[in-house]
Amino acid sequence: MHDAIHVDYDTMIPNNVGLSEDRKVLKALEKWHPGYIDWWKGLGPDGFQEALVYLRTAVSVDPKGWAKFDYVKMPEYRWGILLAPQEEERKVPFGEYKGEAAWQEVPGEHRAMLRRLIVIQGDTEPASVEQQRHLGATAPSLYDMRNLFQVNVEEGRHLWAMVYLLQKYFGRDGREESEELLQRHSGDPDKPRMLGAFNEATPDWLSFFMFTFFTDRDGKMQLESLAQSGFDPLSRTCRFMLTEEAHHMFVGETGVGRTIQRTCDAMNEAGIDDPYDINRVRDLGVIDLPTLQKKANMHYTLSLDLFGSEVSTNAANAFNAGLKGRFHESRIEDDHQLTKDTYPVVKRVNGHIEMVDTPALSALNMRLRDDYARDCEKGVGRWNKIIEKTGVDFQLKLPHTAFHRGIGEFAQSEASPDGDILSADEWAARKDDWLPSKADGDFIASLMEQVTTPGKYAGWIAPPKVGIDNKPGDFEYVKIDPS
Ligand code: BYC
Ligand code: FE
Ligand code: FE
Numbered sequence: 001m002h003d004a005i006h007v008d009y010d011t012m013i014p015n016n017v018g019l020s021e022d023r024k025v026l027k028a029l030e031k032w033h034p035g036y037i038d039w040w041k042g043l044g045p046d047g048f049q050e051a052l053v054y055l056r057t058a059v060s061v062d063p064k065g066w067a068k069f070d071y072v073k074m075p076e077y078r079w080g081i082l083l084a085p086q087e088e089e090r091k092v093p094f095g096e097y098k099g100e101a102a103w104q105e106v107p108g109e110h111r112a113m114l115r116r117l118i119v120i121q122g123d124t125e126p127a128s129v130e131q132q133r134h135l136g137a138t139a140p141s142l143y144d145m146r147n148l149f150q151v152n153v154e155e156g157r158h159l160w161a162m163v164y165l166l167q168k169y170f171g172r173d174g175r176e177e178s179e180e181l182l183q184r185h186s187g188d189p190d191k192p193r194m195l196g197a198f199n200e201a202t203p204d205w206l207s208f209f210m211f212t213f214f215t216d217r218d219g220k221m222q223l224e225s226l227a228q229s230g231f232d233p234l235s236r237t238c239r240f241m242l243t244e245e246a247h248h249m250f251v252g253e254t255g256v257g258r259t260i261q262r263t264c265d266a267m268n269e270a271g272i273d274d275p276y277d278i279n280r281v282r283d284l285g286v287i288d289l290p291t292l293q294k295k296a297n298m299h300y301t302l303s304l305d306l307f308g309s310e311v312s313t314n315a316a317n318a319f320n321a322g323l324k325g326r327f328h329e330s331r332i333e334d335d336h337q338l339t340k341d342t343y344p345v346v347k348r349v350n351g352h353i354e355m356v357d358t359p360a361l362s363a364l365n366m367r368l369r370d371d372y373a374r375d376c377e378k379g380v381g382r383w384n385k386i387i388e389k390t391g392v393d394f395q396l397k398l399p400h401t402a403f404h405r406g407i408g409e410f411a412q413s414e415a416s417p418d419g420d421i422l423s424a425d426e427w428a429a430r431k432d433d434w435l436p437s438k439a440d441g442d443f444i445a446s447l448m449e450q451v452t453t454p455g456k457y458a459g460w461i462a463p464p465k466v467g468i469d470n471k472p473g474d475f476e477y478v479k480i481d482p483s
Contacts, residue, residue, distance in 0.1 A: 006059070006060050007058060007059055007060060007061075007080055007082060008020065009078065011026060012030060012033065013026070013029050013030070013033070013079070013080060013081060013160075014058075014078045014079075014080030014081070014082075015080055015081040015082065016060075016061060016080075016081070016082055016083060017081055017083055017164070019081065022168075025164075025167055025168045028167045028175060029081075029163070029164065029167060032163060032167070032175075032178055032179075035179070035182050036079075036156075036159075036160075036182065037075060039126065039182045040074070040075060040129075040156060041075060043126075043129070043130045043133060043185065044074065044129055044130075044133060044152060044156070045074060045129075045132075045133055045135075045136050045148075045149060045152055046133045046134050046136065046137070047136060047137065048074065048136045048145075048149065048478070048480070049073070049074060049075055050073060050481075050482070051073070051074070051478050051479060051480045051481070051482065052071040052072065052073060052478070052479040052482045053071065053072055053073070053074060053146055053149045053150075053477070053478050054069060054070070054071055054146055054468065054469075054471075054475075054476075054477045054478070055069070055070070055071075055072045055074075055077065055146075055149065055150055055153060056068065056069050056150065056469070057069075057070070057072070057077070057078055057080075058080060058082055058240075061082050061083070061084055061085065061240050063243060066243070069468070069469040071479065074149060074152075074153060077153045077156070079153070079156055079157045079160045080157065080160070081160060081161065081164045082157075082161075082240045083233065083236035083237050083239075083240055084236045084237075084239035084240045085236070086232065086236060089101070090102040090232060090235075092230030092322040093228055093230070093322075093325060093329055093330060093336060094228065094230075094319060094322060094325045094326070094329055094336040094337065095230070095319050095320045095321060095322040095323075095325075095336070095337065096320045096321065096322065096337070097230060097321075097322045098322070098336055098337060100230075102230050102231075102232040102235070103230055103231050103232060103322075104232055104233070105169070106169050106170070106231065107230075107231070107321070107322075110321040110322075110323060111170075113317060113318060113321060113323060114231060114234075114321075114323050115166070115170055115173065115174070115177065117226065117234075117318065117323060117324060118162050118165050118166060118234065119162070119166070119177050119180075119181070119194075120194055120195065121158075121162055121222065121223075121226065122158075122159055122162030122163065122166070122177075122181050123181060123184060123193055123194045123195070123198070124193070124194075124195060124198050124219065125155045125156070125158040125159040125162065126155070126156070126159045126181065126182070127184075127185075127186045127193040127195075127198035127199075128151075128152075128155050128186075128198065128211070128215070128216075129152045129155050129156060130185055130186040130187075130193075131186050131187075131198065131200070131201065131202040131211070132148060132151075132152060132202050132208060132211075135148055135202065135205060135208055136148065136149075136450075137450055138204070138205060138448035138449065138450050139205070139450055139451070139452075140205060140448075140449075140450075140451055140457055140458035140460070140461050141451050141456060141457045141458065141461075141463075142451075142452060142454055142476060142477040142478045143457075143463075143464060143467070143468070143477050144205070144255070144461075145452075145477065145478050146468065146477035146478050147251045147255075147468075148208065148251075149478070150247070150251075151212060151216075151247070151248050151251060154244045154247070154248070157244070158241055158244070159181060161237045161240075161241060162181070162237075163178045163181065164237070165233060165234060165237060166178050168233070169233065186198055186199055187199045187200075187201070195305075195306055196302065196305050196306070196406055196407070197215055197218075197302040197303060197305060197306055200302060203441060203444075203445065204441070204444045204445055204448050205255070205448060205461075206256075206259060206287060206292070206295050206444055207295065207299070208252075208255070209251070209252045209255030209256045209259065210252065210256065210295050210296060210298070210299035211252065211299055212248045212249060212251045212252030212255070213249060213252030213253050213255075213256060213299070213376075213379060214252070214296075214299040214300050214302075214303040214376065215299065215302070215303045215306070216245060216248040216249050216252060217249055217252075217303070217372065217375060217376065217379075218303045218306045218307070218372065219245055219248070220242065220245045220246075220249065220375075221307075221327055221368055221371060221372045221375070222306075222368075223238040223241050223242050223245060224238075224242065224327050224328070225324050225325050225326060225327060225329075225368060226238045226324055227239045227242065228324070228325025228326070228329040228330070229322070229323050229324060229325065230322030230323065231322075231323060234323075249379075253379050253382065253383075254464060255461075256292070256296075256383060257382070257383055257386050258461045258462040258463070258464060259286075259287055259292065259460065259461050259462075260289070260292065260383055260386050260387060261386055261390070261462040262286055262459075262460055262461050262462040263281065263286040263287055263288065263289060263292070263460075264289075264386070264387055264390035264391075264392045265390065265462070266281075266284040266285070266286045267281060267284070267286075267390075267392055268390060268391065268392070270284055272284075273392075273393070275288065275289045275290065275392060275393065275394040276290060278290060278291070282443060285447060285459045285460060286447075286459070286460050287443075287444060287447065287460055289387070289392070289394045289396070291436065291440050291443070291444070292396065293396055293397070294434060294435055294436045294440060295436055296380075296396060296398070297399050297403070297404065297417060297434055297435055298404075298435050298436055300376065300398055300399065301399065301403060301404040301405060302406075303372075304369060304372075304373075304401055304405065304407075305405060305406050305407040305408070307365045307366075307368055307369040307372065307407075307408075308365045308407060308408070309365060309407060309408040309409070310345045310346060310363065310365055310366040310369070310408050310409050311345060311358060311362050311363060311365075311366070312362060312364070312365045313362060315361075315362070315364040315365045316359075316361040316362045316364065319338070319361060319364055320361065326364065326367060326368065326371075327367075327368055327371040328371075338359075338360040338361045339361065341359075341360035341361075342357040342358060342359060342360055342363075343357070343358055343359075343360040343363035343366065343367055344356065344357055344358070344363075345357075345358040345363050345366045345409075346366070346401060346402070346409060347409060348402075348409055348410065348413060348421070351421055352421065353400075353402060353415075353419055353421070369401070373398065373401070376398055377398060380396050380397070380398055383396055384396055397417075399417035399418075399434070400415060400416075400417060400418055400419030401419075402415035402419050402421070403415050403416065403417045403419065403434070404434070404435065414426075414427035416430070416434070417434055447459070447460045452478075452480060454474045454475060454476045454477075455473045455474030455475075
C-alpha cells in the first residue's frame with residue numbers, strides 16, 4: 001500500500017497515487033513525459049532553462065508541511081501527481097445523484113461531459129506558461145523572477161494533474177487528448193488554446209500581476225467547483241491544486257500592491273497631489289494610477305468571459321450530473337438540486353440593464369461569476385487601503401459586468417465601466433479612456449528593465465515586505481548563470 005500523504009519520489013514521476021503499482025498508467029505517463037519536456041523547453045520560460053531557481057517542490061499533501069525549497073534547474077523540476085487524501089464514505093454532494101457514493105470510476109453516461117471539463121481545465125495550464133514565457137527578460141528583481149518561475153512550474157504540474165486523470169480514466173481518448181494539450185498553443189492562429197483569455201498576450205509585468213490576480217482567481221473558482229465533483233479523483237486533484245493557486249494569487253495581489261505603493265510614494269516625494277496629472281507622474285518612472293485602473297479593467301473583463309454565458313445548459317447539465325458544483329457547495333443551505341429555485345441574472349432589456357429571475361440550474365455560471373466578483377472586490381479593497389495610507393486621493397474600482405465583454409449577454413453590445421449602454425461611436429470615442437491604449441502599453445514597456453542584482457528592484461515597484469522561505473533581502477533567488 002502506498003502512503004497517501006507523502007510523495008513517492010522513487011518513480012520518474014513523483015506521486016502519491018501508487019503509480020509504481022499501476023504499471024499501465026505509469027507507462028503511459030512515461031511515454032508522454034518526453035513530449036512534455038520538449039514543450040517546456042520550447043515554449044516554457046525563454047532563456048532560463050539552465051538557471052538555478054530557488055523553487056518549492058511538494059513533498060507531501062499535508063497542508064501543514066508540504067513544501068521543500070531548493071535550487072533546481074526548471075527542466076529537472078519534479079513535476080508530480082498529487083491528490084488530496086481520499087475522504088472515507090464521501091457522497092456525491094449535489095445534483096441528480098446526490099447522496100450516492102462518490103464515483104471512483106468515470107460514470108459511463110457522463111463520460112464525454114467529464115472529459116470535456118478536464119480537457120478545458122488542462123488546456124489553460126500550459127497556455128498560461130506560454131503567455132508568460134518572455135517575462136524573465138524584464139523581471140524587476142530576482143525575487144519576482146523566481147515567483148514567475150514558481151508559478152510556471154506549478155501550472156506545468158497542473159497540466160500533469162489533468163493528464164493523469166485523462167490517462168488513467170479515459171483510455172485511448174485520454175491519451176489522444178493528452179497529446180493535443182501539447183499541440184494547441186496560446187495565440188496560435190491554427191491551433192489556439194480553447195478559452196479566449198488564454199490566447200491574449202501578457203506583454204509586461206503589470207499584465208502578469210493582473211493576470212495572476214484576476215485570471216488565476218477564475219482558476220480558483222473553477223477548481224473550487226470541480227473540487228465538489230462527485231467524480232472523486234477530480235475532486236481530490238483539484239483540492240490539492242487549490243493550495244498552489246493561493247500562491248499564484250498572492251503573487252498577483254502583492255505585485256499590483258507593490259506597484260501602487262511605489263507610485264504613491266513617488267508622487268508624495270515629488271509633491272504631486274493629482275493622480276490624473278499623468279505626464280508628471282510618468283516622468284517619475286512609475287505607473288500612474290489611471291493606467292493601473294485600465295489594466296485592471298482589461299484583465300477583469302477578460303476573466304469574466306471565462307465563466308461562459310450567464311445562462312447555460314452546459315452548466316446545468318454538469319451540475320445535474322454531479323460533475324461540477326457551486327463555490328462552497330457544502331456551505332450552502334438548500335436542497336443542492338435546484339430544480340425549483342431561481343437566481344437573478346443580468347439582462348439587457350430595451351436598452352437598459354435589469355436583473356431577471358431565471359431557473360437556478362441554468363444560471364450557475366452567473367452565480368459562480370458573482371462569487372468571483374465578490375472575491376475580486378475584496379482584493380481591490382486591499383489595494384485601495386494601500387493608496388489610502390499614502391494619502392493619495394484615488395480609488396480603484398471594478399467595472400460593470402456589461403463593460404468590454406466577449407461572451408454572454410453583453411457580447412454584442414458596448415457599455416461604459418458604469419454600465420451605461422453605448423452606441424458604437426460613443427464606444428470608439430471613449431475606449432482609450434477605459435482600456436490600455438497603444439501609448440499606455442508603450443509607456444509601461446519603457447519601464448520594463450531586467451534587474452538581477454540580489455536585493456535590488458526596478459524603479460516602478462516597491463520591494464516585498466518579506467522574502468520567500470524567510471530568506472534575507474539580498475538572497476539570490478535565481479542563479480542565472482550558475483557555471
Ligand atoms: N472562450 O454554455 P456556455 C485556470 C464556449 S482558469 C472561448 O456559455 P459553459 C487557470 C464553451 O466552451 C479555469 N469559448 O459555457 C488560470 C461552449 O462551447 P461548445 C479553467 C468559450 O460551457 C490561470 C460555448 O462557448 N477551468 O485554471 O457552461 C492560469 C457555450 O458555452 C468561452 C475551467 O474553465 C470562452 N471564454 O462554461 C492557469 C473549468 N466561454 O462546447 C490556469 C472547466 C464559453 O458549445 N470549464 N465558451 O463548443 C468549464 O466549466 C466550462 O467549460 C466553462 C464555460 C466555464 C469554461
Ligand atoms: Fe493552474
Ligand atoms: Fe494558477
